[in-house]
Amino acid sequence: MTRPICLQVYISSELSSLIRKAAKAKGISMSEWVRALLANACAEDDLASRLDTSIERISRRSVFLMVGVDALLAGHPDHALRGRAHQAYARKCKELGLSTSAGEGGSDEA
Template sequence: MTIYLPEDIQKRIEASASLSKKSKSQFVREILERWSDVPDIVDQQELHNRSIFLELATDALLKGHPDKDLRDLVHSTYRERLQRRRARGETR
């Protein structure tokens, strides 16, 4: 891949790579690898946090629902579906 970088950025990369005793390609590759890992970590953590919130909020709504059997029905249905997915070898 060939990309255009303004001269000032090229000079900063050359100087930083030289100080790090790395080639320019290796230096830029390491920056891109670190940068590309961060969004996945953030997205996964955010997804996990939202999942916990939704689980707690849903359970609270079910506890307050006039149909007192609804919460148990939702929980048992969830367990059954989870068991079927595991039996099929699905992990997500």
């Protein structure tokens, strides 16, 4: 096991009291409490970064699918099908409590 490294920070006496009380309530030392807090903060930051990347990838794929489906509907022999699909989309969004906007499945596309 490697030797722990000392990390020194300056905090107010009020914050020190809060940390002391929080650590005491958990039955651990102040060092253990701060160490756990820092480890959790670093882990959450990494998780947030991966989540942002996943959301961006899903958003790009959703836009591609939306444009592709709208183009297929626009070229379909039944010209009313596209309008019915947009109406069904609006109904489903309303049913789910989601807002619809012109940029998301609006009839002005393709």
